[in-house]
Amino acid sequence: MEGQEAPPPPPPQFPSQNPPYLFTPSLLLSSSLHPSIIEPQSLPDIDWVGLLSGQSGLGENRPFMDSASMVAENGAEEEKDKKKGGRMKKTTRPRFAFQTRSADDVLDDGYRWRKYGQKAVKNSKYPRSYYRCTHHTCNVKKQVQRLSKDTSIVVTTYEGIHNHPCEKMMETLTPLLKQMQFLARF
DNA sequence: CGGTTTTGACCCGCGC
DNA sequence: GCGCGGGTCAAAACCG
Numbered sequence: 001m002e003g004q005e006a007p008p009p010p011p012p013q014f015p016s017q018n019p020p021y022l023f024t025p026s027l028l029l030s031s032s033l034h035p036s037i038i039e040p041q042s043l044p045d046i047d048w049v050g051l052l053s054g055q056s057g058l059g060e061n062r063p064f065m066d067s068a069s070m071v072a073e074n075g076a077e078e079e080k081d082k083k084k085g086g087r088m089k090k091t092t093r094p095r096f097a098f099q100t101r102s103a104d105d106v107l108d109d110g111y112r113w114r115k116y117g118q119k120a121v122k123n124s125k126y127p128r129s130y131y132r133c134t135h136h137t138c139n140v141k142k143q144v145q146r147l148s149k150d151t152s153i154v155v156t157t158y159e160g161i162h163n164h165p166c167e168k169m170m171e172t173l174t175p176l177l178k179q180m181q182f183l184a185r186f
Numbered sequence: 187c188g189g190t191t192t193t194g195a196c197c198c199g200c201g202c
Numbered sequence: 203g204c205g206c207g208g209g210t211c212a213a214a215a216c217c218g
Contacts, residue, residue, distance in 0.1 A: 115191055117210055130209070134189090143209090 097157040105129065105144050105154055110168035113142065124148040135164050 100107060106129075113131035121128045128145040140160035147153045 114189080116212095118192075119208060119210095122207065128208085 094161060095157060095159045097155060099147075099153050099155050101152050102154050103152075105146060106131075107154075107156070108168075110166040111135075111140075111162065112167075121145065126151075133162060135162070138163050 106113070112134040114134045115129060115131050117130040118127050119130075124145065125148045126146040128143055131142045131144065133140040138160075140158065140162050142156060142158045145155045145157075147155060
């Protein structure tokens with residue numbers, strides 16, 4: 001509906017200055033992650049190589065970790081669709097896709113997701129699932145799809161940037177930070 | 187009892 | 203204009 005408009009600038013309430021919270025804290029520290037990230041290969045209908053190298057047809061894509069350009073895109077992102085029905089339109093927001101070899105479709109990347117749809121895709125006997133970040137001010141989306149070619153491989157596509165910290169990351173990092181502070185006194 | 191999943195309907199862009 | 207493929211909505215079911 002039209003009731004949920006993302007309010008302006010999210011107040012920085014985090015150490016460091018209003019960073020773009022890219023997905024995946026705990027994803028990158030793969031200690032808590034069983035599946036291993038493998039090399040993206042050519043896939044039908046999607047230019048995976050372009051996505052990962054930051055020069056696909058969407059033009060504005062960047063590989064992850066490029067926080068500077070992410071900030072810029074995040075600022076320009078709020079200027080967008082006001083379709084009559086209030087539906088989301090094709091806003092050029094950063095996308096990022098990768099494959100994992102995993103038994104379960106959803107991997108714990110530290111954020112909370114609410115599933116809002118599932119569709120069967122052509123050329124694949126497995127459905128694609130659509131998730132959205134449950135944080136109110138955050139409209140990051142991701143979709144998960146298992147390859148019909150190789151059942152053990154799951155493709156996850158992230159769209160957008162989190163504008164809030166990851167709870168799981170804090171929960172993981174807090175003890176560490178405390179210990180560092182303690183040790184820093186000597 | 188509140189949040190999440192399920193699932194069919196709906197919507198929209200695109201190619202013919 | 204129409205059909206298809208893909209993305210989203212929303213109500214009901216489900217679950218802790």
